[in-house]
Amino acid sequence: xxxxxxxxxxxxxxxxxxxxxxxxxxxxxxxxxxxxxxxxxxxxxxxxxxxxxxxxxxxxxxxxxxxxxxxxxxxxxxxxxxxxxxxxxxxxxxxxxxxxxxxxxxxxxxxxxxxxxxxxxxxxxxxxxxxxxxxxxxxxxxx
Numbered sequence: 001x002x003x004x005x006x007x008x009x010x011x012x013x014x015x016x017x018x019x020x021x022x023x024x025x026x027x028x029x030x031x032x033x034x035x036x037x038x039x040x041x042x043x044x045x046x047x048x049x050x051x052x053x054x055x056x057x058x059x060x061x062x063x064x065x066x067x068x069x070x071x072x073x074x075x076x077x078x079x080x081x082x083x084x085x086x087x088x089x090x091x092x093x094x095x096x097x098x099x100x101x102x103x104x105x106x107x108x109x110x111x112x113x114x115x116x117x118x119x120x121x122x123x124x125x126x127x128x129x130x131x132x133x134x135x136x137x138x139x140x141x142x143x
Contacts, residue, residue, distance in 0.1 A: 003062045003073040006097045016041040016074075017056070046074075046082040049125075050117035076102040080132075081113045085120075087128045092135075099136055106137040 001007045015025065019042040026040055044051035051074075059072035074082070076098040083091040098104055110133060118125040 001079065001094055001097070003071070004060065004076065004079075004101075006094070006101060012037040012039060014039045014041065014046060016044055016046050016051070019043055046078075047085050048119045049082050049085045050119065051078055051082070052112075052115040076104055077108050077112045080104060080109055081116050084113060084128050084132055085118065085125055087132070092132075095132060096136060106133055109133065 002010045013036050015022065015038065017025070022040050022042045029038060041047070044053065044055045055074065055078055056072065058075040058078065060075060062071040062073050064071050080095050080098050083095050099109075110129070113125075113129045116125075
């Protein structure tokens with residue numbers, strides 16, 4: 001969210017990426033005091049959702065001064081579908097920000113969410129998806 005200029009700061013950082021890259025990242029970051037809560041996930045997993053294989057191709061490159069690091073942010077639609085899995089109050093606010101700033105459409109969320117693999121109660125994810133689609137698209141989003 002912060003990398004996409006949706007929020008000025010964050011309380012935690014989540015990374016997902018190819019297994020080997022995440023393993024090396026974890027090894028390196030443990031040796032560097034940083035003060036952040038960093039959660040890592042491999043191969044498109046975020047919390048209990050498995051993103052479709054094209055998640056990296058769809059992600060957005062983030063410009064950095066780092067020469068050997070290719071930093072990318074999840075596409076806003078992928079942010080939305082991963083936040084649906086937990087869907088607490090902060091997640092709902094983040095979903096609304098993504099929808100508003102990136103003009104995400106209901107059909108895009110529905111299509112992408114149906115491609116997500118959910119580890120857990122799939123009916124619970126489906127119910128949360130339905131709630132998000134009804135809540136954020138039955139009315140105009142606040143400006």
